[in-house]
Amino acid sequence: MAQDSGLYRPLPLLPYRFRYAGYILILLSFGSAYLYFFGGRPSFFEVPVFAIATSYAETRWFVISQTNLLDELSVAFVIVALLFIAFSREQTESIELDKLRGRALLYSAYATAIIWVFLYVSIFGWPMIVVSATIFLLFLVTYILAFQLLRRNLTTTTSNKNQMQGMH
Missing domain, CATH: 1.10.287 (Helix Hairpins)
Structure with missing residues (x-):
């Protein structure tokens, strides 16, 4: 076994406290999803972004496009949250x-x-x-x-x- 030969190295996990950040990000994800679907999509989140591809009325490539960031924020928050929860250390x-x-x-x-x-x-x-x-x-x-x-x-x-x- 690797442990017996002295080659064991612990996995490169995130610190334990990242788990709590993950839980907070899940709440933020729910909040941004709520605003997007039920909160009228506040105009504050309407911003121009660089898009590799966008396909609404027509498909366009490598353009600056106007979008509401709430749905993208929601997905990004939940992905990072689950990564933090999954790959943070246990206390021991x-x-x-x-x-x-x-x-x-x-x-x-x-x-x-x-x-x-x-x-x-x-x-x-x-x-x-x-x-x-x-x-x-x-x-x-x-x-x-x-x-x-x-x-x-x-x-x-x-x-x-x-x-x-x-x-x-």
């Missing part, structure tokens, strides 16, 4: 948690691929573009859930072993 890190992170990463890759293939063969046309755009979010959410379930299982298993040792 260990080699076991690094192994669990690897397993959770594989499980989420498998689950996301299976779901994406199923959706790809059952959704046709433009809606598939929307589905494909959300796949990375699905991957992050399944990673977070898989890691938390594996971590909870490790904690329960360790607790049960300690209780059994205390009885002997």
Whole structure:
């Protein structure tokens, strides 16, 4: 094992406090989505932006386009939030948690691929573009859930072993 040969290096995770920043960004994401869909899209967020491609009345490439940034902010906030939550350290890190992170990463890759293939063969046309755009979010959410379930299982298993040792 890498640990035994002295080659083990902990994963380059974000500091633990980034998790809290992630939760705040999720709230900001909900707030900007609410303003976009139900809040009348305040004109303060109408700004010119550089667009590689824009397709409203006509498709244009490499132009400055006027847009309301609220929907883009909402998506950007939720992506960064999930990254912060998924890849921030636990308060106490260990080699076991690094192994669990690897397993959770594989499980989420498998689950996301299976779901994406199923959706790809059952959704046709433009809606598939929307589905494909959300796949990375699905991957992050399944990673977070898989890691938390594996971590909870490790904690329960360790607790049960300690209780059994205390009885002997």
